Every structure is written in structure tokens, then in C-alpha cells.
Amino acid sequence: MTLTSLLPLIALALPIIGGLAALGAGRRNRRLGIAVVAGTAVTTFLITALLALAAKDGLLREMTLVQIAPPVWIVFRIDPLGTLFAATVSGLFLLALIYAFGYLPDDRRQWRFHAFAMACQGCMIGVAFAGNLVTLLVFYELFSLLSYPLITHDRTRVAVAAGLKYLVYIITGGAFVWAGIILVFHLGGEIRFLPGGLADINGSPGLVLATFACLVTGFGVKAALMPLHGWVPDAHPAAPAPFSAVLSGVMVATGVFGILRVMFEIFGVSRLIEMGVLPWLGGIAGASVLLAAARAVGEDDLKRRLAWSTISQMAYVLMAVSTIGGQAVTGAFVHITHHAFLKGGLFFCAGLVATVTGATRISQLRGLAQRMPVTSLALTVLALGLVGIPPLSGFISKWLLGLGLADAGAMVRLGVMLAGALLAAVYLWPIIYRIWLPTDDPRFAHSHSREASGWMLGILIATGMLAVILGTAATLPGFPLDLAKNAAQWLVEPPP
Amino acid sequence: MSAAAHGLALVVLVPIVGGALIPALFRRFPTAAWGFALASSALTLAISISLIRRLLAEGPFSYAAGGWPPPYGVALHFDRFGAAIAVFSMITLLVLIFSRRYIPAVVPIARIPLYYALVMINLGGMNGFLVTGDLFNLFVFMEVFSVSAYALVAMARGPQAGLAAIKYLLLGAVSSLLVLFAIGLIFAQTGTLNMADAAGRLDAAASIVPTALALGALTIGFMVKAALFPLHVWLPDAHASAPAPVSALLSAVVVKAGVIGIIRTLQTFSDHGSLQLMPLQSLLIWLGAIAVLWGAVAALVQSDLKRLLAYSTVTNIGYIFIGLGIGSATAASGAAVHIINHAVIKAALFLAAGALIHQSGLRHIDDLRGLGERMPLSALALGVALLAVAGVPPTAGFVGKWQIGLGALETGRPLLMGVVIVGGLLVLTYGVRIINTLFFRPPLHVRVVTSREAPPSMLAAILLLAASSFLLGLAGKPMLDFVAPAILPLTDTG
């Protein structure tokens, strides 16, 4: 076995093992635990980044590991799309895990959080590297279940209720995926991801459509595609901030990732056009964009507003993908990555503010900048980035998305996208406005609060910087844009 | 002529003469009476086995008593049905072994030699009944075993025994008279008493009314002896109040005489051209089916162990009659084999129950709770025999039920097959109830705790019979093959 074939496995297994090690070590010696977590997270990120660079030109490798039953294997593949996603996942996890050291109270349960979170990370990387539907399903189900203890980590009644809702949605979605996979195998005789889709899917048009619907519904639950989004506004605020960041940043994207795999590598572009499902997908995604953004505007709870925003932003991606244009798909991939860090950062901020001041509502944020200038600055940068103000990272992805939509001639969708961006400004601007507005009102004076220091602030600064760097230096080789272009090319115009 | 040639006479004479000698010789020595009875029954068994060997070698054979040839003299005839004498002798032998320790406890000491005498005479009567070729002797031997049976029922102490005996006697005597009446009718019609001869001449007889009358009288008479529903009423009382070994003999052997009487009747009348046996056979099927269900349901509600076993006999007689009524080769041979198998099983049941009752002094089923721990072997034997009587494969009880059920299907009576199966299920229900009581419930009665396992002589008989009631199930095929030729005349009517 060469190193390249070992690396993906290491990337997958390392967080899981590291998490268990941290659980053991951290309970005895906090410093050792921190070292294990940080070392593991950094190493994992480096490995996935390395793989992303190595695989940027196309399929690097496919590995068949274990046979479950004669036609069903556990298969991993290293391709541009998967590695880009894996790198995004491990990057955000790196930030979230370190942030958690500051966010969570220093007790034994903190290590449990880390262990589960890292196991979750490993499984998400597994999803990214999955080479067929069953492998994808394995890791998809696993990290879905592993997320549950993280969402309910606070053990409040609200958290438990949100966790239950989450579980019901996700498991039902899993069942749909499951049924879809069976149907795919029945109709196509194959469940591997193949460039350009499976060679033939024989069956009545209705059955083929049902198969597609099953898979999109199943993954759509996680992708928070309306009307399957119900768990998102509850679960995201209920989880501890570092995990909210992961949920919003990459977990929802996992659903989108699943849909991408199904669309491009199971059904294939030409069959999708033939089936006529794309307008429907675009329509649903467009509706999601607008409706979710509208809900976000009316939401006072900061984390809930961010959650609604996630639903809206991820719908951009699907809307763009539904055009099948190379440019739009590129934009979609870039948006996944950029949005991950922006939204993750925003949740970090929200968590920090809530920890320090106890404020969870936007109306309570007035005058925050007086007390917590650095936090406020980071929050502002990230919010502006999400709105799409140049030269921040959000601008790049939205620009590309807009270009792509225009390129594909999807003018209605372009209009929806612009409306969505406008609504994003509407729901994010009051936050910025409020925190910078000085006040003497004793209700907002936060007399006892002051800037936090240490882990959390460091991470905030890092995400802010990242928004700037990814925005200004987006075109550098090896940056997400570069990788996304290759990935999109590879998907939309697969090599023969 | 050598002793072997006279075997057919000896098999009747040895027990009767032996039995008759016992009160004369051993009035003062009950133990010696036991030994003598045992020896003569063993001798009878040996003779009957030698007869069967001759039967297998030569086929059915006859013996003219005193050298008079049939139809004038008293003819003895040995066919494959007659081979049952070996089983009956065997059961009597085991009952005697069992009696050694049991009888002194229930029979006044002065009557003990009488008891052994009656058992032997009963055996002689049974053997004679089976091997006779002559209608009148059929009656005489029937009276021999019947009268000895009445007396045996009365052997036990207590008011119940006498009353049960006299009830049994009254019904039994009426049935005997019916049989005798029928014999008279046949004689009047044919002028002969030889069965084979009479069968040939019945056809020629002009009037059908007397023949039908004779058939009816014989059937009813033997039905009483066989305790076929609804003429079974005497059986539960008699079998329940007799001493256990006597119950065993009555249920296993004596009621079978009635069944064999019916078989002989059917065989005799089967050649008759103008008389249709079909309605009679249908009647037998119906009565048999009702007997199966009635006996099983009645047994379910009994609280007295021996009464329950008595009702089980009613059920099994019902099975046999269903088989005979169907009359196909499958069913009739099954019924014939069931005669033997049920004899063994029922003997095992009554002896094992007797051992339990004897050792604990209790006879109500609920009082026997937990006795299985104190008397494991007897209780185990009872359990095996209960499963056998329910027809759980591969026990002996299964053979007959399978064949009869199959026969019902062959003749297009699926519902009858249902009756066969439901009956087995009901029997299994009370079987399980007893097994459960014995083994899986804590003792209720203080006497259970102090009970001890039965003495070896009793155990030997019980275990041998219980083992046979299991093993005979594995020998179903050879047994069916054995009775098949004997069944043939019957099946012609089916």
C-alpha cells in the first residue's frame, strides 16, 4: 500500500482514534488532552488539504476495502469533489474543536464532547471519500447518530426536544436514502459513483423518478431543503456554539454533497435533463432561498436567525447546481466552502456573546461594541462577508454563482438569488447596526462583561481573517476556487 | 401329539387350570400363589410366542379339540388377530409382577390367592376368546373373562368396589345375553356354530330379518363390552374403583375383547350378499368420533386420576372404531395395531398411576402436585405413557392415529381426520396437565413430601410398559405388515 492509499484511511480514522485518546487523556490531564485534540485536528486538516491538492486534477485513487455482501463493498475514492469537501470539513472542525476548549466548561463532559465531535468528523470525512452509495450511507448514518449527543450536550429540555426532532427527521431521511439505494441497485445493477452516471438505469420512468425522489428527499432532509428543514431552526440554536458552527457550516452541506453525488455520478447530466427534474429542483431550491430568508428577517433569536440563513444559503447551492452549468457548479462548490467558514464564524461569535453577556437575542446586542470591540469587529466582518460585500469571501462565491446562473441563462433563478442576497443584507444589517450603536440604556450596558480572551477570541480572529484572505486571494492556486473549478469540470464534463 | 401341537389348547388351559388350582393349593401361602401365577402366565406367554412363530411359518391354522373335526367338534383357530394373546399374556405377566407389592395393600389377605386365580382365569378366558373358532365357545370364554372381571373389580376394599362391580355385572350380563341371543339366531339360520362355516351359510339363509337382528344384537352386545359410546357408562366407575392392576387389565385387555368381537362379527357377516354393512360402519364411525371427543372432554374435567384414565379408554376405543368403520386397508390395519398399542399404553398408565396412588395414598390430581420429584421414575413413566396415549410421534399411540387419519382422507372424510387430530390434542391437553402437576408444581399435600419411589417389582413392570409404549411406535411398520393379511376380509366391505 502506498502512502496515497493510506492517507485517506488515516484522515478518516485519525479523528476517531484521536477523540478516544483525548477522552482518556483529557480526563486525567487537561493539557495532554488539549494537545491530543489539537494535534489530531491539525494533522487531519493537513492530510485532507494535501489530498485535496493532490487530487485536484481528477480521480486520484479508488480503494475497495471490505465486502459486505457480494455486490456491496465499502469503497473509498479520492476525487476533487470529495477531497475539497473533506478539507473544508476538517478545516472547520479544527477551528470548532479549539474554540470548544474555551466555550465549554472545564469538566469531564467536555471530553465527551470532543470525543463525539471528532468521531463525527471522521465519519464526515468518510462521507466525503465514499466511493459508492452504501459507503456513503454508512458514514452518513453514523455521523447523524453521533451528532445527537452533541446537539443535546447542554441537557436542557429545549436541547433534548430539539435532539429528538433532529433524530426523527434524520432517521426518516436515512430511510428514504436507504430505499433509494435499493432502487438504484435494482434498476442500475450498480451503486458505485461513476463519472457521468451509471451506464443504464432500466425501469419505468415513474420508478426512476421515484428513485431520484427518494434519494433527493433523503439527502434533502439534511440539506434542509424546504419543506424538509424543520429540524434546523431548533437543532442549531440548541447545540453548543462550536457544534452549531459545524452543523450549519458543513453538516447541512453534507446533504447537498449527497445530492450532488446522486445527480452527477449516479443519474448523470443527460439523464437528469431527460427526466425533467431539474426545473423542479431549481424551483424548490429557489423557494427555499426566499422563504428561509424571509423567516430569518422576522427572527429575533440570533442563533435561530443564523440557522434560517443557513437554509437559505444552502438552497443557493442547489439552485445553482440545478442549472448544470460548469460556472454555476464551480460557484456552488466555492460557496459551500466559503459559507462554511463564514457561518461557522458567526456561530462562534454568537456563542461567545451568549457566554459572556448572556444575550441570545438580537435586540439585546445594542452597545456590544463598547464592551467587546474585537468580537464585534469579527462579527461585522463575517456578517458583511455573508451578505456578499467585496472583498470578503462571500462576495467571491456569490459573484461566481451569479455569473454561473447568468451564464446558464437562468434569469429567474438569478433574480431569486439577487433577492436572496438583498434579504441577507436585510437580516444581517440590524445585527451590525445594533452592536455598533452606542447606548446608555442600563438594560444593554453589560456592565459586568468585557472582552473574552484566549481560545475563543483567537478563533474569532482567525475566521475573520479567513473571510478576508479567501476574499482577496481567492484566485491563488490551491485555494478553494481553484479546487472547485477542477471539481466542477470533473463532474459536469467528466473525462471519458 | 407333542405338547407343541397342542399349543392352541394349552394356551387356554394353562391359565385356566393354573388359576383354578391356586385357591386350592395356596390358600395359606399368598406369596407362593404369586409365584405360581407368575410361572403359569410366563408359560402361557412362552406357548403363545411359539404359536406366533408357527403362524409366521405356516399361516393360520386350526386345532380340533378332542380330535373332532369341524364343524362338529370344538375348533380352535389361530390367525393374526389371535396373535394378540402374546401381548395380553405379556401384560398379564407384568400386571402380576406389579401386583406382588401392590395387592396386599388393597386386598384382604385371605382373598389374595383368589385374586391371582381370577387374574389367571381372566387371561385364560381372553385367550380362549381370541383363539376359538366356534361361536358358542366364543360366548363361553367371554363369560369366563367377564365373570372373573366382575369379581376382580369387587376385589378392592370399600363400598365403592362392590357397587361398581355389580353395575358392571348387570350391564355386562345383558350384553352377554345379547351375544348369546345372536348366536342362537345364527344357529337357527345356519345350523352351525363354527364361525367360518356360519359365514359361508349366512348368505344362503332366506330371511334377512333374523340375520339383521343377529347382527344388531352382536354389535350392541360387543359395543357394551368394548365400552363404545354411548354404552360406555359402566366403564369409568368400574375402572376407577378397581385396584390399579385390575384397572390395567380391564382397560388394556378386557375391553379389547369387545373390539375383537366386533371385528369377528364384521368378518362373519362380510360375505353376506344382501346385507349391507355400510350403514353399520357409518354408525361405528359416528359413534367412534363422538366417543373420541366425549371421552376426551369428560377426561378433561375429572379430578380423579384413575377416572381420567378410564375416560381416556373411552376415547381410544372411539379411535379404534373409527378405524374399523372406515374399513380401508390403511385405517383398519391402524385400528388393529392400535388395539395392541393402546393395551400396552393403558397398562402402563394404570400401573404408573397405581404406583403413584399407592405410594402417596392420594388419588386426586391436584393432591399429586410435586410428586414427580419424589417418585421420578414412576412419574416419568406416566408422562411417557400420557404422551403416547395422546399420539405424540413417534410413540406407539401415533401409529394408529396416523393410519386412521390417513384412512379418513383416503375415503374422502377430511372432517373425520380433523376429529382424529382434535381428539389427540384434547388428550394431550390433560396429559400435559398431569405432567405439569407432577413435575412443575410445588407439593400441596404433606403426604407427597413423605412419599418414596415405588418398590422395584412395581417399577420394573411400569418401566417396561412405558418403554414399550414408546418403542412400539418405532415398530409401526412391521406391526402393520403383520396385521395386514388379517385385515383383508374386513377391507372388502369398506
Next chain:
Amino acid sequence: MNVLLTHVDYIAAVAIFLVGLYILLVKQNLLKKILGLNIMETAVFAFIVTAGMTDNGVPPLLGPDAVGPFASPLPHALVLTGIVVAVSITALALALIVRVKRECGSVELNELGKVE
């Protein structure tokens, strides 16, 4: 009608038999039941004896001046045996009745039922 006339012995036997049976079934006194039984026995014996009759037959006694047709001797032999059997049954029954009387204090079945 002709059949009835030629079989008048049958009819008589059946009638007597039924009388005995009636007594046996209806009477509660054990002793009377035994009497009923005896009547039935008599009916059967009488019937068998008549069955041996031959038209104008003479007793089957062999001698120098014996001329046929003889009545069949066999029924007589049978009936003798039958009477022996019947007597033994009656004897046994009477003995049992004595025992029942001694142990239960009654020979009336309906009273005995109450004793139980």
C-alpha cells in the same frame, strides 16, 4: 304375516327378553334387577332350544328303534352350559349384593346414590 307365524318362537323369546330388560332397567332394587336378568336368560335359553326343533322331530336318543328326523341335540348342550354360566353370574351377583348391603346398608340403587 306368514313370517310372523313361522317365527312365533322368535316373537315369544323377544317378548320375554324385553320383559326382563324392562325390569332390569326400571327397578331400583338390585335383587329385582338380578331377577330381570334371569328372565332375560330364560328367554334366550328358550329361544335356543326352540331353534333346535325340527318338524316332527324326536329326541335324538340313539337306540335300536331310533327313527329320524331327530331334533338337533346341540342346542340342549349349549343351553346346559349357558345355564351353568347364568347360575354362576347370579351367584356372583347375589354375593355382591350381600356385600353391598353389608357395606352400604341398602340394596336400592336410588338410596345408594345418596350414600355416595
Next chain:
Amino acid sequence: MPIELHDLRPVLAPLISALCAGGVFVMGTSGRWRAIWSLAAAGLKFVIVWSMLPGTLAGSVYIFRVGEILPGLSIAFRVDAFGLFYALVTATLWVLTTVYALAYMKGSHALKRFFGFFALCISTTVAIAFAENLFTLFLFYELLTVCTYPLVIHDQDAEARRAGRKYLAYTLCGGAVILAGMLLVFHSAGTLSLAEGGILGDVDDHRVLLLIFLTLVGGFGVKAAIMPLHAWLPAAMVAPTPVSALLHAVAVVKAGAFGVVRVLYDVFGVNLLKSLGFATWLGYLAGFTIIAGSIMALRQNRLKARLAWSTISQLSYILLAASLLTPAAALAAIIHLANQAFTKITMFFVAGAIEHNTGKTHIDQLDGIGYRMPWTMAAFTIAGLSFMGVPLLAGFITKWYLSLGALAADSGGFVALMALSGLLNAAYWLPIIYRAYFRETGIPQLREETPWMLLAPIGICAGYVILLGTGAQAPLMPFSLAESAVRLAFGLEGGIP
């Protein structure tokens, strides 16, 4: 045609256990001898059964004829792929259950009786697996009823007796119905031999065939706990845990399911059933049972009761799969024999271990139990996930093939049923896992792991659940055996489509 070899092993395997039972009954007053007899027989039989695997895989069929007891009715053993599959599961689990039982039952009353009948149960189960004809199958099937009864009422209290009565009432009636069916088969086909492709091909009376189908499937369906014949199973969980495990996972219920599959494939035969269409109704009934059993399981608070209802639901997977009459579904039916057995026995072992360790029997008492017994509950979690159909675990394989089979039979609705059933499984297993790990009692939980003699069987079973799910084609996996069984039943030459 497979090569038929006359061999002593088919009869030796059941005989070993019967001998062991004898040994236990005779010498079993001493605990040590009980253990020695039980373990020796378990090990020996394990070896005997496994030793037939290579031959059977190579296409041989081992035969041993004991004798003909009635015309056309013989006791004979024949080891084909399907029978061996079932025997392998039984023999393997018996070793584990024996170890578990030795530890679990320590100090209980009437142990001689317990271990004696325990051994007899397995003896009869293997005999059922190896039965050459319907009669032998029926014979040992009934014997199994008799042998399990003392185990069910082992506690001898009122509840146990009630359960025992119910158990007997159901199973004995089922047995009687089978007897009726057997008579019908023998009458119409003239033979009772189980043969690939069925023996009823020449019967053209539709009503008789329907009657045979109803009686045989109904009779075996009692032990397979298909609704509405299931009521004995939840009642029977009052038995000691090793017995429940034996009842629910290995011997009894599987004997019923095994019987149904034998009836469908070897008495009727696939082609005949397809033309008759009776099996469709069986499929609907099984589908109903799957859902209704799961819903009932949801409502139970007692852990073993939930397990029992889950068993009812899971068993109908086998019946549903068998009734679809497609190769893939048949494969699912056979494999699920093993999958359900290992998964459910893990759960029963865990339930027993919890009861043994802490005395807790109800689900709402299990808060925080995962901290007290982490390894035990880890095994439980694996089993639960397997039932939910999570890939890499045994349950997924079943659902996979079953769904493929359903699609091949143009009954796509059953795929939705599988998905729904997976959801229901999640709904009743996850709360237990949740309580075990995520609900805290307020009192600090001391680590109190199960003793190793209980834990080792649990661990091995849970490991096997994973193995069955990941390495179906590993050398010691009987998967290829199941494949060859399907090939025989369907008369296929190559692979399973």
C-alpha cells in the same frame, strides 16, 4: 444434482446433545459435572456441525436413514445447505448460550432439570435442521415443544405457569394442525420427503393445495409467531434469560420459520407456489406483522417484553422474504435466520446481564446504565443499530436482499415497508440507548461491568453481528452456504441475480 453421501454425522450431531442431556440428568446434581457435560457436548457438536461445512459447500449432501416406522413414514436425516446453515447458527449459539447460562443460572433451583432440557432443546433443534422429511421435521418440532416447556416454567410461579400454559396451548395446537397438513400431503403426494422443487407438483386439486398451505404454514407459523398466532411469545419471556435467548433467538421461533421456509420451498416448490399465488397473502400477513409487532414493541416498558415484540416483528422478515419467491429474497430469508439470531441473542444476553447485575427489568430504570456497564451497553447499541438496518451490521444485509427480492417480484411496496420498519426499529431501540448514555440519574454511577462469563458471549455475539454485516464472505461465514441453498431451491446454476 448434489452428491449424496451416507454419513453418521447428521445423526451424531443431535445425538451428542441428547447424550449430554442424559449425562446431566444422571450426574447433574454436581455443578461441576453439569458444566463439564454441557460444555463438552456443546463443543463436540460445534465441531461436528462445522466439519460438514466444506463438504456441503462442495455440493455434497450427507444422509443418514434411521428407519421406516410406518409405511412411507421414516426417520431420516439429510444435511443440505439450508439445514446446515440453520444448524451452524444453532450450534454456534449453543456454545455461547451454555457459557452464559452456566454463569447466569448459578444458584437457581432445579438446575439439573434446566441444563438437561436445555441440551435436549438443542438436540431437537439440530435434528429439525437436518430432517430429511416432513415427518422427521414434525417429530422433532413437537419434541422441541415438549423440551422447552420445563424451561419456560422454570421459575414455577403463577406467571411462569400461565406463560407455560399459553405456550403449550399455542404450540400444541400448531402441532396438531401440522399433523393434519402432513396427512394431507402424504395422502395427495404419497411421500413426505423434502425435495428441492417441491413434492406437490402432481396435485391439481386447488382446494387441497390451499388446505395444505393453510395447515402447514399456519402450524409452523405458530412458532414463527406470525400474527395472529403470536400471543405466546411475549408471555414466554418470563423464562430465565438464557431460555428467552434460546426461545426468541435460536431454537423455537427459528424452528417455526425454518419450517415455513421448508414448506414453501421444499414441499410446494417455487414454481408451484408462483402459479398458486398463496404466498402473496402470506407476504401481506408477514408485512402486517412486521409493522404491528414494531408498534407493540414501542409500547412496552419492560425490556424483555420489547425484545419479545421485536422478535415477532423480525421473524416476519423471514416469512415475508420467503414468500416473495425470488432468489434474492430467499437469500434474505435464509441469512436473516442467522442475522436475527445473533442480533437478538445479544440483546437478550444484555437484558439478562442488566437484570443479573442490577436487578433492573424496565426501560425507564435504565437511566445511565451505560456508565455502569459500558461494554455491555456497547454491544446492545451495536445490536440495536443492526436492527435499524445500519450498513456494516447484520441487519442491513437482510434488508438489502429482501428489498432487492421484493423489487424483483414487482412488490416495490415492501421496500417502503422495510424503510418504515427500520424507522420503527429506530424508534424503539434508540430511546433505550439514549437512556443508557444520555439520561443521568443524579447519583454518580459506579462502574459495575458484567462478569466475564456473561460478557464474553455478549461480546462474541456482538462481534458476530458486525462480522455478518461486514465480512459476509470471510472464510468462516456461512454466506456462501445460504447462496447454495438458494441455488438449490430455485434450480439456478450461476450466481444469485
